Amino acid sequence: MTSISSSSRWTNADLGRTEVRDTYRADLRPGSRDVFADARPLDFSRLTWKEAGRPFRVENWSRSRREWEAQHEESLPVPVAWQLFNRSFQSLFDADPVRARVAALRTAGMRISSLQVKAAYAAISEVARWTIWNQAHRVGDTVWDPRAKRSLFEGLDLERPRILFLGAAEGYEAMLLSAMYPGGEVVLVDYDEFCVEGRFGAFPTDYPFLGVNPATGARKVWHRDEMDISYLVSDIRDLDFGKEFDVVVSIGLVEHFPDQYKPMAFDWHRRFLRPGGYAILTTPRVALRTKAFYRLFGDLMNFSYRELQNVAQLGLYAHENGFEVLRHGEIKSHNGIICRSR
Numbered sequence: 001m002t003s004i005s006s007s008s009r010w011t012n013a014d015l016g017r018t019e020v021r022d023t024y025r026a027d028l029r030p031g032s033r034d035v036f037a038d039a040r041p042l043d044f045s046r047l048t049w050k051e052a053g054r055p056f057r058v059e060n061w062s063r064s065r066r067e068w069e070a071q072h073e074e075s076l077p078v079p080v081a082w083q084l085f086n087r088s089f090q091s092l093f094d095a096d097p098v099r100a101r102v103a104a105l106r107t108a109g110m111r112i113s114s115l116q117v118k119a120a121y122a123a124i125s126e127v128a129r130w131t132i133w134n135q136a137h138r139v140g141d142t143v144w145d146p147r148a149k150r151s152l153f154e155g156l157d158l159e160r161p162r163i164l165f166l167g168a169a170e171g172y173e174a175m176l177l178s179a180m181y182p183g184g185e186v187v188l189v190d191y192d193e194f195c196v197e198g199r200f201g202a203f204p205t206d207y208p209f210l211g212v213n214p215a216t217g218a219r220k221v222w223h224r225d226e227m228d229i230s231y232l233v234s235d236i237r238d239l240d241f242g243k244e245f246d247v248v249v250s251i252g253l254v255e256h257f258p259d260q261y262k263p264m265a266f267d268w269h270r271r272f273l274r275p276g277g278y279a280i281l282t283t284p285r286v287a288l289r290t291k292a293f294y295r296l297f298g299d300l301m302n303f304s305y306r307e308l309q310n311v312a313q314l315g316l317y318a319h320e321n322g323f324e325v326l327r328h329g330e331i332k333s334h335n336g337i338i339c340r341s342r
Helices: 063-072 078-094 097-113 117-139 144-155 170-179 194-200 259-271 290-296 309-318
Strands: 018-020 026-027 162-166 185-189 208-214 219-222 229-231 245-251 273-284 323-330 332-340
Touching: 018 219, 018 259, 018 332, 026 117, 063 078, 078 117, 078 162, 117 219, 117 290, 144 170, 144 208, 144 273, 162 259, 170 185, 170 208, 170 219, 170 245, 185 194, 194 208, 219 290, 259 273, 259 309, 259 323, 273 309, 309 323
Parallel strands: 162 185, 162 245, 185 229, 245 273
Antiparallel strands: 018 026, 208 219, 273 332, 323 332
């Protein structure tokens, strides 16, 4: 790992490098793993739910959700849940986790020395959260996971694509795609207005995306200000686009819909695709460490319905809802599928 100044902008001279900065890791190393070659063969047309099993439901709700519902004597509305989630989750990306951990340790020490047991326990829990977040996001890079996602996205028959990102938040994966298949257009959609400035707007402008130079085919470093990106604040159901996008992508979206609403969620991906276009979907993988993550971070993450799935379950949902799964694979914390409408 080669260190460069945290104030400098990444350039093509940094190709092949990785570095941990205050709030994120940048990684310009080419991937070494083909997630699809590693995937076990699955014939989704023959797969049954008995074989696939059912997704795991995350139900340790955030304290903020429980307090809101107790105060209002009704279930937390989905739009409010997403507003709370986006602000809460973004607070992790905004912070320097090492400094936050040190501050939490100092607080824990003071509370223990003054015998404030409940406050000390809360501070110790915060120490654990910042320790794990630092490892997951900055050190292990399991949240953005650029090397694995590039493997997930590479090899598509795309030139100057129009890309639609549903439930976009900060829009990371669309920017990754735009660097890999440059010269097109990205439309980010989220119905929480906070995401425009609070998530996409807060995304580090110096973050480098490894892509290609369309003129030469050589590797090139891209930044978001070099991409044609627009942000639309809208309920997906209200979009008036036709079948005009080469790629429709969602990252961690369909697992928020109970089974009776999944056909609607998958139809959103189909509705805006050009004939032959690609739908790219990922969902969080079910695993012991993922369950533990959503347990520890429940107060920051768990505001609405959420499932943890395996790749067989995600692919079977897609097949049942009118898609042909072209490729499937697993990355660090997500399942991924590439689909076309049947």
